[in-house]
Amino acid sequence: xxxxxxxxxxxxxxxxxxxxxxxxxxxxxxxxxxxxxxxxxxxxxxxxxxxxxxxxxxxxxxxxxxxxxxxxxxxxxxxxxxxxxxxxxxxxxxxxxxxxxxxxxxxxxxxxxxxxxxxxxxxxxxxxxxxxxxxxxxxxxxxxxxxxxxxxxxxxxxxxxxxxxxxxxxxxxxxxxxxxxxxxxxxxxxxxxxxxxxxxxxxxxxxxxxxxxxxxxxxxxxxxxxxxxxxxxxxxxxxxxxxxxxxxxxxxxxxxxxxxxxxxxxxxxxxxxxxxxxxxxxxxxxxxxxxxxxxxxxxxxxxxxxxxxxxxxxxxxxxxxxxxxxxxxxxxxxxxxxxxxxxxxxxxxxxxxxxxxxxxxxxxxxxxxxxxxxxxxxxxxxxxxxxxxxxxxxxxxxxxxxxxxxxxxxxxxxxxxxxxxxxxxxxxxxxxxxxxxxxxxxxxxxxxxxxxxxxxxxxxxxxxxxxxxxxxxxxxxxxxxxxxxxxxxxxxxxxxxxxxxxxxxxxxxxxxxxxxxxxxxxxxxxxxxxxxxxxxxxxxxxxxxxxxxxxxxxxxxxxxxxxxxxxxxxxxxxxxxxxxxxxxxxxxxxxxxxxxxxxxxxxxxxxxxxxxxxxxxxxxxxx
Amino acid sequence: xxxxxxxxxxxxxxxxxxxxxxxxxxxxxxxxxxxxxxxxxxxxxxxxxxxxxxxxxxxxxxxxxxxxxxxxxxxxxxxxxxxxxxxxxxxxxxxxxxxxxxxxxxxxxxxxxxxxxxxxxxxxxxxxxxxxxxxxxxxxxxxxxxxxxxxxxxxxxxxxxxxxxxxxxxxxxxxxxxxxxxxxxxxxxxxxxxxxxxxxxxx
Ligand code: HEM
Ligand SMILES: [Cu+2]
Numbered sequence: 001x002x003x004x005x006x007x008x009x010x011x012x013x014x015x016x017x018x019x020x021x022x023x024x025x026x027x028x029x030x031x032x033x034x035x036x037x038x039x040x041x042x043x044x045x046x047x048x049x050x051x052x053x054x055x056x057x058x059x060x061x062x063x064x065x066x067x068x069x070x071x072x073x074x075x076x077x078x079x080x081x082x083x084x085x086x087x088x089x090x091x092x093x094x095x096x097x098x099x100x101x102x103x104x105x106x107x108x109x110x111x112x113x114x115x116x117x118x119x120x121x122x123x124x125x126x127x128x129x130x131x132x133x134x135x136x137x138x139x140x141x142x143x144x145x146x147x148x149x150x151x152x153x154x155x156x157x158x159x160x161x162x163x164x165x166x167x168x169x170x171x172x173x174x175x176x177x178x179x180x181x182x183x184x185x186x187x188x189x190x191x192x193x194x195x196x197x198x199x200x201x202x203x204x205x206x207x208x209x210x211x212x213x214x215x216x217x218x219x220x221x222x223x224x225x226x227x228x229x230x231x232x233x234x235x236x237x238x239x240x241x242x243x244x245x246x247x248x249x250x251x252x253x254x255x256x257x258x259x260x261x262x263x264x265x266x267x268x269x270x271x272x273x274x275x276x277x278x279x280x281x282x283x284x285x286x287x288x289x290x291x292x293x294x295x296x297x298x299x300x301x302x303x304x305x306x307x308x309x310x311x312x313x314x315x316x317x318x319x320x321x322x323x324x325x326x327x328x329x330x331x332x333x334x335x336x337x338x339x340x341x342x343x344x345x346x347x348x349x350x351x352x353x354x355x356x357x358x359x360x361x362x363x364x365x366x367x368x369x370x371x372x373x374x375x376x377x378x379x380x381x382x383x384x385x386x387x388x389x390x391x392x393x394x395x396x397x398x399x400x401x402x403x404x405x406x407x408x409x410x411x412x413x414x415x416x417x418x419x420x421x422x423x424x425x426x427x428x429x430x431x432x433x434x435x436x437x438x439x440x441x442x443x444x445x446x447x448x449x450x451x452x453x454x455x456x457x458x459x460x461x462x463x464x465x466x467x468x469x470x471x472x473x474x475x476x477x478x479x480x481x482x483x484x485x486x487x488x489x490x491x492x493x494x495x496x497x498x499x500x501x502x503x504x505x506x507x508x509x510x511x512x513x514x515x516x517x518x519x520x521x522x523x524x525x526x527x528x529x530x531x532x533x534x535x536x537x538x539x540x541x542x543x544x545x546x547x548x549x550x551x552x553x554x555x556x557x558x559x560x561x562x563x564x565x566x567x568x569x570x571x572x573x574x575x576x577x578x579x580x581x582x583x584x585x586x587x588x589x590x591x592x593x594x595x596x597x598x599x600x601x602x603x604x605x606x607x608x609x610x611x612x613x614x615x616x617x618x619x620x621x622x623x
Numbered sequence: 624x625x626x627x628x629x630x631x632x633x634x635x636x637x638x639x640x641x642x643x644x645x646x647x648x649x650x651x652x653x654x655x656x657x658x659x660x661x662x663x664x665x666x667x668x669x670x671x672x673x674x675x676x677x678x679x680x681x682x683x684x685x686x687x688x689x690x691x692x693x694x695x696x697x698x699x700x701x702x703x704x705x706x707x708x709x710x711x712x713x714x715x716x717x718x719x720x721x722x723x724x725x726x727x728x729x730x731x732x733x734x735x736x737x738x739x740x741x742x743x744x745x746x747x748x749x750x751x752x753x754x755x756x757x758x759x760x761x762x763x764x765x766x767x768x769x770x771x772x773x774x775x776x777x778x779x780x781x782x783x784x785x786x787x788x789x790x791x792x793x794x795x796x797x798x799x800x801x802x803x804x805x806x807x808x809x810x811x812x813x814x815x816x817x818x819x820x821x822x823x824x825x826x
Contacts, residue, residue, distance in 0.1 A: 109645050109648075109649065110645075110649060174656055177652070178649055178652035178653060178656070179649075181648070181652055182645050182648045182649050182652060185648055186645040186648055187645070190630055190632075212652065212655050212656045212659065213655070213659050215656075216656055216657075216659040216660040216663060217659075217663050219660070220660060220663050220664060220667070223759075224667075224755075224759070227748075227755070227759070228755075231748065231749065232748075232749035233748050233749055233752075233754075233755035233758075233759070234749065234750075234751050234752045234754070234755050235667075235671075235752055235755050235756070235759075237752070240680075240750070240751040240752055241671065241675045241680045241751045241752035241753060242671070242751075242752040242755070243670070243671060243674050243752070246667060246670060246671070249670070250663065250667070253663070501624075512624065523626075524626050524628070527629055527630050534624075537624075539625065540624060540625035540626060540627040541624050541625070541626055541627065542626075542627050542628075542629040542630075543626045543627065543628055543629070543630075544628070544630045544631075544632050545628040545630070545631050545632070545633070546631040546632040546633030546634070546635075547632055547633075553637075555632055555635075556639075556643070556644075556645055559642070559648075564630065564632050564635060565635065565639065565643055566635055566636055566637065566638065566639050566643060566644070567632055567635045567636070567637050568637065568638070568645060569637060569638075569790070606773060609773075610777055613777060614777070614781070615781070615786050
């Protein structure tokens, strides 16, 4: 068959039409992934606006812009949205888009589940923001500590919406995690043995395993919470044998790994960018993989450092201090490998790499303040002060947002087929770096001077006014940098230079196909012989033949060596994932108002699921 | 870039069993997720037991009868479940249909017994923290049974239609794999909720 004919038929098999129905039923991981990324940025925008509102209020002492009630909602919505609706989802979204392409396969494993996950995430996120607009926004903090979040101190529906939002995002996050694990283990291009998996995919694999082990904790916690509130269970009520600290254990069992769930994919992005722009394979590939895995392990031992101030036994606290410091080792190792890669390569300081350098600087600073907080006596001093706010924004923004911004510049040409402007990229970086440090560095000082966190105002006599003004100015600058990003992206999509398949001249498989990739990802599935296939095979790419062009076939491979073992059918588009997500949403929102919604809601979810799984006379059935 | 064909996959089968099949790995993924959930629920039980000097909080232990019957039926179901898996992997449609009918019946009976078990817990979910966690653990496991039985019922219906061939046998095999997990998870939970209040010091 001529190549053009192969492409035409593959496009007919895998393509998604332009109509509304096609859009609602699509199971193409690239379309879902793109949506997912954009939605995560929508939530970043909302969370960012709430941060700016808080900072406007705090710019001057005794400001009357925002009252305490609204302030409580703002910091809760900000933290909740950033952590649950932006940071984790955006990383998973990049995984959904990139992992199948980097592995050389035609779609993600369980594409309908993938479509479902996205809808659930969208509906859950919209639900809590609608609640906020209807003045039932969550207001008990993003960690919703009991008893404050319990039935007694938080009557009304605010916390119920919060708890259900948790369920939504966790259902979605866990499903995507399973999809990414199975895609990575079972759908790698033939020949891509474990030691040839791209580092970003490794990071997503470890992250996904962590999600499977950590997220059930917060789901259980939020379920217990909502049951305490709605049907009178007594999990957190000390009068009936319950225990408020139980909440904190369950929450931080999730919440601490959460930080690494956000951070590890970012390190995967950093690895790809460092390799691409130093134009040499990663120094210490094995060390980088082992570091990822050990961070994954260690992150589960440490949750108690969030609870030093709760009066745990002393020995336990020392143990946790030690292990908190231990995790610095693999993190340091990664940084060492990246620097060595840059040092021994021929680095090109394009925008993505600038953001990586910004990441080095900010993240190391955040790590240092983290070491300070991990020591128990200091933590007692600084607990719930602005020092902590400075620390975790250094870690979260330095560790995750800066690499993510680099990743956007790096993969934008692949996703859209167009180049972003380098000039605007540099301006964006300069503004972001400056704005960020102006906004968050003075917070360390404010914390040391005793300014507590989660206060909506302070008195002029404290002398915190001028630093706070500086902080708020920096925050505005930082926010402005995102406007530059948005303008750059919009302009690039409209009239950016055409990117071509491999604008940066990189070695991983996503660059072996068109930009944006065609619906079927690869005209022929590649066979992998090296860690950087496109650097090793410069003349021609070794490929698979014998895969159907009129059926949605993907190659399934063995988990370790990636030997081709099956030609699996990948599911067709379907409306049922969307209908199932709607049914799930109705059931969960209903349950906020009546426990019976669990029963009738369960029934409609069951109907939707049966529709989903019932085969519709596929070609396999006709044969 | 030019292409250089070096591997022909046209002879490969279109579905497989066990670890060869991606769905098997997906099932394993969900088993890991759910095991974590169970472990944390069990951890919560033990934690609450540890922080309360009198466990089970001045309420009698749950009735043994139905709980133990569930254990017995679940363990006994391992055998027909094994048959379901084996016959599916042999792609024997007649036996697979029969096995699925048996497993559906077993599942429905179990759900029935479970509802009886809820009536003999001797504590309400809203009475105290012990009642809450007891009901929660049982609820989690019940949800588990119900979803798997639902899956089995749909598969059974499917195998009696024109779809009953090929890859569906692999689905039956994975369904059996999941049922093993439903059984395996009940054993420690049974020991915990029945043994806990009887053996806990000061209980
Ligand atoms: C535009 C950049 C940002 C600004 C100006 C900002 C500002 C703030 C402010 C003013 C607070 C409240 C501090 C307090 O009163 O205790 C806060 C809290 C918080 N921020 Fe940010 N933030 C930004 C970005 C982020 C990002 C990217 C994340 C996570 C990925 C994040 C996560 C959090 C969390 C978890 C809290 C704690 C909320 C709580 O105490 O309930 N922030 N931030
Ligand atoms: Cu932590």
